Amino acid sequence: MTTAQTATTAPTRSRSRIVALDVVRGFALCGILLVNLPPMFDLGVEGGALGFYRFYEDVVQNRFFPIFSFLFGIGFGLMWLSASERSPRPRLALLRRFAFLGILGGLHQPLQPGEALLPYAIVGIVVLLPSTWIPRRWLNIITGILGAILSAAAIMTGGGLAIIPGLFLLGFAAGGSGLIRRALDHPDRLALLGSLTAVISVAGFLVTDYETRQINQWINAGLGITMAFTYVVILVLLLRTPAEAVLRPVFSPLGRMALSNYVGATILIVVVRAVVPDLSRFDSQGGYLAGLVISIGILTFQVIVSTLWLRFFGQGPLEKLWRFVTWGRFDSVAKAIA
Secondary structure (H helix, E strand, O other), rough: OOOOOOOOOOOOHHHHHHHHHHHHHHHHHHHHHHHHHHHHHHOOOOHHHHHHHHHHHHHHHOHHHHHHHHHHHHHHHHHHHHHHHOOHHHHHHHHHHHHHHHHHHHHHHHOOOOHHHHHHHHHHHHHHHHOOOHHHHHHHHHHHHHHHHHHHHHOOOOOHHHHHHHHHHHHHHHHOOOOOHHHHOOOHHHHHOOOHEEEHHHHHHOOOOHHHHHOOHHHHHHHHHHHHHHHHHHHHHHHHOOHHHHHHHHHHHHHHHHHHHHHHHHHHHHHHHHOOOOOOOOOOOOOHHHHHHHHHHHHHHHHHHHHHHHHHHHOOOHHHHHHHHOOOOOOOOOOOOO
16 A cells, blocks of 8 residues: 655665565555455355355455555655655654545545555554654664554454554564665575464464354464465565566566555446446355456556556556655655655
């Protein structure tokens, strides 16, 4: 839902770090679409749909939302590092940024009741913005500790929207402290942590069944975090292999135009639903298989459009408007955007 770009004068090494974030963001956008489509088509769990529904719950639901939330915090941390250089009143600029996000989210909610923009804006104003008054030398430490505490509390209460404040603060600390850059510079350490979260995830599935995970939502919320981190680590490590030649052109354009694509996907789903309101008649899986095909079609369309758009304009339309509202000017490039 956010974009991270570097100035054209930045070294190639710095740009690669931002590209990695764009790729992860684009990947997360794909998962969010898979989560949003079934409820928008009112897909149930009758008949053969139960298998697909459980797959969504165990592999997709609450696995990509944490990635988006953490990335939003990272982007805010990166932005805060340079905010005072870009505006004489940086907090007012960032307040305008959150206000714009809230207004957009309010307009988006009637189409997508489960949308995240409005909650993000509220948490940004209530949690992230006040945290900027913490003295700089204590900022990353305090936000990191508070983020860990709030995240643990959210997991114990079942996750959901409650996970946003903690992950925002953890991302803020990670982006502001340079931890993300250091992590990307040490893939061996990243792989070690990813292996740990993968083991925890597998163990969680081995010692519980589906019903247990649904009854005890804290288990599902915890697995959502560990699986999300595992997904990210696998993707980032793949970017260091020949697979980068495929992953980067597919996911990076989606990530750079995440806000435009997030809202655009909802509009496309609404259009498809108006034409084909009942997906369950197309397959024996309660419409989930047809929904998967539609999701792939929407994402393919967005990859093509995003790639072409960025070639000519450099930014998505909503991203450009968001930047104007924030800083009061249209910059051709940016050091870091949340």
